[in-house]
Amino acid sequence: MSGGPLFSFAISGERVEFVATGPWIAAHAEALELLVSDVTSKAPAARSAAVNLSGIEQLDTLGAWLLERVIRVCKERGQETVVVGLSPRFCSLFDTVHELNRDPPASHAKPNRLIAVLEGVGRATADLRVDLLAFLDMFGAISMAILRVLSRPRSFRLTSAVHHLYRVGWQAVPIIALITFLIGGIIAQQGIFHFRKFGADAYVVDMVGILVLREIGVLIVSIMVAGRSGSAYTAELGSMKMREEIDALRTMGFDPVEVLILPRVLALIIALPILAFLGSMAALYGGGLVAWLYGGMSPDIFLARLREAISVTHFEVGMIKAPFMALVIGIVACSEGLRVKGSAESLGLQTTTSVVKSIFLVIVLDGVFAIFFASIGM
Amino acid sequence: MDASAAPTAIQVRDLVVGFGQRTVLDHLSLDVHRGEILGLVGASGGGKSVLLRTIIGLIPKREGSIKIMGMELDQAMLQGTQAIGRRWGILFQQGALFSSLTARQNVQFPMRENLGISESLLDELATAKLEMVGLSRDDGDKFPSELSGGMTKRVALARALALDPEIVFLDEPTSGLDPISAGDFDALIRTLHQTLGLTVFMVTHDLDSLHTVCDRVAALADGKIVAVGPMTNLLASTHPWVKSYFHGDRARVRAPSAN
């Protein structure tokens, strides 16, 4: 009795009769669709059409819809169409499907390729302005929150700030120390290798010292922190936004900036200089170790040369930059977090944007500082 | 597919489920007949969702057996969840719509993965399903975050029905809806049940749903099914929890109008 579904037509005079038999259910969806489009396209034009359903064994929405499609096609061709032999148990389903999908689909006109590209460029440009405004907005909101907290110091969330300091500061120490240590070592190795050709290997100490203290230390640490803690901030705030936790906070009369964002940003501003300092020390240590093991320069000589090569100014230049880097990372991470919309996808998107944007801004800021310090002679 | 093979759609025997030290379901047995709407009631936190999630294989069981359409659940799971996944549809308590897909894409998702049909037919079917649950074509383009609570439930139901399953599991389909929408939803479930010949396993706290749509009601208390049968039997039950559930202050208001 049961095999696959069948669909065929027969012509008798002015009338074409379609015959459907077998199981018309989703399990045979692929075959059914082919059958229906095949048979209806082959069926010749006739005065009237009949759809014989007496052989249908099983029917579900998919099958009923395909049959309804046949009927609609026939009607569109101007044929008088009747349904015969429908078993009573399928009647209500058939009637239900008959009512569905009546509105014509809204036509989505495909835009011109060139116009779409231009539109993309235009939107991206406009978004740049929105990004800038969002950044300034968050900066302003944080400044206001700081002022409010200064006027009412009791309202500062110390516990929260300490908790975040622990997470972004203390817990980041091992990985930051390891990476800066390795980078210090690599710089020293490269310096020794290339300077040796000019007999200038001793100057590797100057290079490592100045580069690490002025630039690399703080830059590497900032990039690491943006990837490690900035992304976490964005994801946390974003999922809170998604689950309406931020709205709940606001309706209870709390300012989300004061409760959630200020402690996070402050923790970052405190943690980053400390991490940059530790990172610089680890990098110098790595450089010294490589100079000793690979370059044959004893630690005493390395330290003595280092003392000559660097001054407090170099150290200051690095350290002054750190809190500003932290501020930029914090602002970007938090404002991107608050821009998350309802979907999981937008959470991922904003987290990526947050990391990319903060790394970009950190490098730009570093460049600006370099120009600034050069012009004031530091 | 062979309708006569098993008269019970779901057969649960001596089921034990727990988390850590705590046993939530304790030697629970329950039968759901083919083509009926079974309502499951129980205290909040009593383990209704846990029972439902165990039956669909999301929570491991400690003891007992579960048969779905005559097939042992463990074996069905071993053969791959996709085969069995085609035969049931689930409406989760929170909707569980995919947040990065539109309502229409949510409904299309199981069809696209399982049926191998053309894009245009997918579109038509998805719109048909959305209209069946009372949504308009335009609602199909909305993302889950743009839907109201009731619309979310409707889309979730449309997705549960996407593959024309034999069994649908509904976890509190009418909670959070206004009484009119809840009534509509009940009527919808009843209609779909009649037109598609579904077996429905429904967790609910809604006394109206129990009275109007359920063929039988099972009461879950202390990790066991303490009473099961048509609504009239439950109203006559002497179990203390069932009594207070159906004859408490809130239930009494509508009890006289029930029959």
Ligand SMILES: Nc1ncnc2c1ncn2[C@@H]1O[C@H](COP(=O)(O)OP(=O)(O)OP(=O)(O)O)[C@@H](O)[C@H]1O
């Ligand atoms: N994943 C889990 N881990 C630990 N305990 C759980 C887990 N899921 C549920 N529980 C516990 O099992 C018990 C039953 O929960 P369940 O969600 O089944 O309640 P319910 O009957 O559906 O209640 P409600 O009507 O409120 O939805 C609860 O005490 C809950 O805390």
Ligand SMILES: [Mg+2]
């Ligand atoms: Mg529940």
